[in-house]
Amino acid sequence: MCLHVKTHPGGTRWNPTQEQIGILEMLYRGGMRTPNAQQIEQITTQLGKYGKIEGKNVFYWFQNHKARERQKQKRSSLGLSHSPRSSSTSFSTITLSTRGDNKQVQESSPILKRKCRAWSFEKLEEDKSYSRREDEESDKINKTLELFPLHPEGRIIN
Amino acid sequence: MCLHVKTHPGGTRWNPTQEQIGILEMLYRGGMRTPNAQQIEQITTQLGKYGKIEGKNVFYWFQNHKARERQKQKRSSLGLSHSPRSSSTSFSTITLSTRGDNKQVQESSPILKRKCRAWSFEKLEEDKSYSRREDEESDKINKTLELFPLHPEGRIIN
């Protein structure tokens, strides 16, 4: 019994299904590199139809995919006999220079330096209204990054 | 009028008060390096008494403080004439080796390699129960990292 329920039943790490990977790669090829919270939320919901998944999985997937593609590029450009970069295939090749291509390839807002990614630590457990004082402005830039470390209690078996 | 309201009234970036810094440094000296969500939550609540603050500020503070202390150590050890490390002061000095001292200096669970920091993307907006299927185990390790990117909508003026 318990015929392989795919996903990660034991609760270890996410194991994407083919459908999920397909969609993610499609999005990636479409130019998505650093989806924002809203996008992640949507993607997660969508991918959730094909198996259990959390927002962080989507987030990490993009991070890793981006990083590894970059590293692959670097390796191949270094490893291939012809001099690093150059070779000019008459097409304007990207030649991403080791690092510096960030800045969102997102289809919209092409400029945008690198600005804010805020959090929303709020809504963690209860709404405990901190020392909610002169707070009016907080919505201007502040928005949901949510980064957060936690070790449940002590060691994790290992 | 409007005699300097300290904190960050305009809503740009967190500017810690002396009390806040004092507490943070105390905790740091006490050995805290990578507080978990619960701890951050508590610290935030505490520091909130002295001025507006969010969980991410606490998180970042520790990250930066740790990194900058490490970098300072490195600089001084390189700059100082006597050979790096050694000198053996008969006490077992820490000699943190450029990197590798992580692993929580937390008073408890001294072993613990570097394990998980989970998320809790859940509770972002509504509780939309994803594809909540065989999910029993998810509480074991999974817990509140909350990392999260977001650009509200489009460009942020700059």
Place this chain on the structure above:
DNA sequence: GCAAATTAATGATTTATTCAAG
């Protein structure tokens, strides 16, 4: 004394590395 101009600190993000499950 006081702002504009520079510099030093340091808060916030992103990228590179590392660890380890499968």
Place this chain on the structure above:
DNA sequence: CTTGAATAAATCATTAATTTGC
């Protein structure tokens, strides 16, 4: 060996110190 997860290093961007010319 691939790749999800997590941490550390590098970088960017603001704010506070400070210097400087008036």
